[in-house]
Amino acid sequence: MITLNKINKVFADKHQSFHCLKEIDLTVKQGEFTVIAGPSGSGKSTLLNIIGMLDQPTNGTYQFDNKEVAKFSNNKLADIRREKIGFVFQAYNLMPVLTALENTEMIMEFSGIDKKQRKQRAIETLEAVGLGEFKDRFPAQLSGGQQQRVAVARAIAAKPLLVIADEPTANLDSRATESLLDLMVSLNQKQGITFIFSSHDPRVIERAHRVIHLQDGKVIRDEQLQHISSTHSPAAIPS
Amino acid sequence: MIHKLALRNLLRNKRRSCLTSVIIVFAFSMMVLFMGLSDGGHKAMIDIGVRMGLGHIIVQHKSFSDDPSLQHLIVQPNQLIQQIRQNKPELTAVSRLRVDALIQAGRHGVALTISGVEPAKEVKMSAIADQRAITKGKTLAEFPQSKTFHHLDGIVIGETLANNLEVRVGDTVTITAKPASGADLSRAAFVVAGIFKTGLHELDTFWAEVPLHTLQALLGVPDQVSQISLYSLETPESLAHTTTQLQTSFNHVNISPWQTAAPELYSAVTLDAAGMYLLMLIVYVVVAVGILNTVLMSTFKRKKEFTMMIALGSRPSTVSKIVLLEAVYLSAFSLTLGLALGLWGHHHFATQGLDFKEVFGTAMEAGGVLLPDKFYSILDASKLSLSVLFVFLLTLVVTLIPAIRAGHRSPLAATQDA
Numbered sequence: 001m002i003t004l005n006k007i008n009k010v011f012a013d014k015h016q017s018f019h020c021l022k023e024i025d026l027t028v029k030q031g032e033f034t035v036i037a038g039p040s041g042s043g044k045s046t047l048l049n050i051i052g053m054l055d056q057p058t059n060g061t062y063q064f065d066n067k068e069v070a071k072f073s074n075n076k077l078a079d080i081r082r083e084k085i086g087f088v089f090q091a092y093n094l095m096p097v098l099t100a101l102e103n104t105e106m107i108m109e110f111s112g113i114d115k116k117q118r119k120q121r122a123i124e125t126l127e128a129v130g131l132g133e134f135k136d137r138f139p140a141q142l143s144g145g146q147q148q149r150v151a152v153a154r155a156i157a158a159k160p161l162l163v164i165a166d167e168p169t170a171n172l173d174s175r176a177t178e179s180l181l182d183l184m185v186s187l188n189q190k191q192g193i194t195f196i197f198s199s200h201d202p203r204v205i206e207r208a209h210r211v212i213h214l215q216d217g218k219v220i221r222d223e224q225l226q227h228i229s230s231t232h233s234p235a236a237i238p239s
Numbered sequence: 240m241i242h243k244l245a246l247r248n249l250l251r252n253k254r255r256s257c258l259t260s261v262i263i264v265f266a267f268s269m270m271v272l273f274m275g276l277s278d279g280g281h282k283a284m285i286d287i288g289v290r291m292g293l294g295h296i297i298v299q300h301k302s303f304s305d306d307p308s309l310q311h312l313i314v315q316p317n318q319l320i321q322q323i324r325q326n327k328p329e330l331t332a333v334s335r336l337r338v339d340a341l342i343q344a345g346r347h348g349v350a351l352t353i354s355g356v357e358p359a360k361e362v363k364m365s366a367i368a369d370q371r372a373i374t375k376g377k378t379l380a381e382f383p384q385s386k387t388f389h390h391l392d393g394i395v396i397g398e399t400l401a402n403n404l405e406v407r408v409g410d411t412v413t414i415t416a417k418p419a420s421g422a423d424l425s426r427a428a429f430v431v432a433g434i435f436k437t438g439l440h441e442l443d444t445f446w447a448e449v450p451l452h453t454l455q456a457l458l459g460v461p462d463q464v465s466q467i468s469l470y471s472l473e474t475p476e477s478l479a480h481t482t483t484q485l486q487t488s489f490n491h492v493n494i495s496p497w498q499t500a501a502p503e504l505y506s507a508v509t510l511d512a513a514g515m516y517l518l519m520l521i522v523y524v525v526v527a528v529g530i531l532n533t534v535l536m537s538t539f540k541r542k543k544e545f546t547m548m549i550a551l552g553s554r555p556s557t558v559s560k561i562v563l564l565e566a567v568y569l570s571a572f573s574l575t576l577g578l579a580l581g582l583w584g585h586h587h588f589a590t591q592g593l594d595f596k597e598v599f600g601t602a603m604e605a606g607g608v609l610l611p612d613k614f615y616s617i618l619d620a621s622k623l624s625l626s627v628l629f630v631f632l633l634t635l636v637v638t639l640i641p642a643i644r645a646g647h648r649s650p651l652a653a654t655q656d657a
């Protein structure tokens with residue numbers, strides 16, 4: 001689904017340039033549950049931004065679903081992000097003026113999904129992330145973990161091919177981290193959604209199928225882990 | 240959803256939105272109110288000026304404006320009137336003969352202007368011939384001409400003049416004037432038929448009206464007048480057109496609109512109109528700055544939200560639309576309220592009138608014409624709707640750039656911490 005070929009990213013301004021990603025080759029298949037690990041400053045976010053089409057590589061090619069991303073217009077990129085990719089950011093990026101339900105619905109509405117359908121899907125998804133009873137609350141009335149679950153619900157409600165999460169658990173305590181992970185693992189298993197996220201949290205890394213280790217902008221190790229536990233039983237997932 | 244977002248964002252900072260709204264409501268309702276009062280004031284001013292003996296269009300001898308003497312009169316005015324009315328049947332014509340004279344009563348004597356008028360025709364045209372202006376006695380039209388005790392004609396004089404002369408209705412006064420022949424002074428006696436009050440100093444102190452034929456006889460200018468005033472119900476624009484048409488058809492006389500005949504009044508009216516445009520400009524600026532400030536503040540605080548929306552895949556146009564909608568809602572709401580408030584005020588002044596004396600404690604004079612004590616607000620619907628539309632478009636225009644900027648933020652910023 002994702003093929004990166006000799007991707008380089010150089011940040012440059014008048015005074016200095018910084019070679020952030022160096023010759024990254026990477027293939028991610030449909031249904032993978034991948035963590036990008038590495039120390040701070042190793043280029044994890046930069047790589048995810050490129051995969052998420054928020055940023056362009058300095059050179060190299062990126063194919064998404066067998067199509068060359070560099071050829072897409074800005075609006076086309078927006079359309080793909082909206083319809084095929086779900087995002088979960090580190091900080092809880094919810095719209096403060098919308099309720100949990102409305103936040104979950106928003107992107108679907110922009111995609112033109114009809115009202116009844118999107119509402120039903122949003123409710124189901126919120127129930128799946130265990131927030132059914134909080135659907136009418138505004139972000140300010142939710143805890144950090146709950147907000148992050150809303151963000152996950154928003155990311156998956158439109159049934160994307162891929163969910164990208166940049167350190168989704170960085171602001172969560174261990175219990176919230178565990179339950180968010182349970183949720184993502186089960187979504188991956190039951191719906192076949194591809195997950196790519198970054199983390200340097202060992203608790204997160206140990207749940208992944210595949211860990212890509214970055215250091216100084218280079219992939220230093222790409223390990224396929226044995227499938228670990230699915231003993232946790234997350235909330236029921238709509239199928 | 241974008242409507243919901245726009246509305247909730249407005250409500251999010253209630254204080255700011257309310258403040259902006261209040262400013263716009265206030266400015267706009269004031270503008271509507273002043274628009275009505277200004278136009279109403281103008282109409283009152285023109286009406287009164289025209290009724291004080293000008294007419295909408297004035298026909299005079301070619302040299303009269305340079306030398307207003309009895310040598311420069313219009314001869315056989317009725318014949319000219321007939322010709323004019325064949326040309327423009329919608330016009331009403333009144334002939335007048337004016338001369339400087341001396342009025343005496345007992346030991347008092349005052350120099351003044353005597354106007355010879357056709358009383359029956361004046362009734363609808365002149366303020367002085369209007370019963371409401373007469374404080375004592377009768378109008379000339381009501382006065383039984385030449386049927387008085389001494390077979391004297393009537394005269395109406397101003398209230399101040401009557402006081403100065405110490406005369407009352409029924410008293411006799413003498414008019415002395417220099418006839419056209421330039422020979423000895425002519426003199427005639429009149430009975431005070433009525434005393435008028437216009438509130439205009441010039442008229443109330445130095446003005447008197449007598450029947451036209453009597454004055455013509457006194458001055459030795461039979462069938463001659465100093466001016467023919469034409470009255471019309473046309474709009475000012477078509478009036479100007481009519482005037483030029485008449486002037487080409489009758490080029491042996493001078494035909495001018497009231498603007499030319501009464502330049503002081505005209506400049507007072509235009510000056511006032513200029514003030515109105517200045518006020519409108521101020522209102523436009525206030526509205527534009529108010530909206531722009533609100534939009535800038537609110538978009539500045541929500542940069543992160545916009546980038547997040549774009550990162551999630553909202554098209555730039557969607558984000559821009561939300562910002563535009565906020566401005567549209569805010570200005571539509573404020574303008575509606577401002578319009579309602581302004582119209583309410585207008586309705587009040589259109590029905591009750593505005594009492595100048597009440598507001599300023601004194602009567603107001605402009606361009607040599609006294610404004611009536613009360614005048615009524617008049618709103619021109621097209622002028623009003625045009626300014627509503629303009630203000631509304633103005634909000635869109637000032638919001639356009641911040642809106643486009645909000646839509647074109649880089650989605651990258653969303654990934655960085657707040």
Ligand SMILES: Nc1ncnc2c1ncn2[C@@H]1O[C@H](COP(=O)(O)OP(=O)(O)OP(=O)(O)O)[C@@H](O)[C@H]1O
Nearest residue numbers: 011012018020038039040041042043044045046047
């Ligand atoms: N816009 C930019 N301009 C210049 N340098 C940048 C820019 N963005 C990132 N960098 C640099 O690129 C390097 C990688 O940054 P990146 O955010 O990808 O690291 P990371 O692995 O996500 O780190 P962390 O774990 O702290 O989030 C860092 O050294 C950073 O300073």
Ligand SMILES: [Mg+2]
Nearest residue numbers: 044045046166
């Ligand atoms: Mg990072």
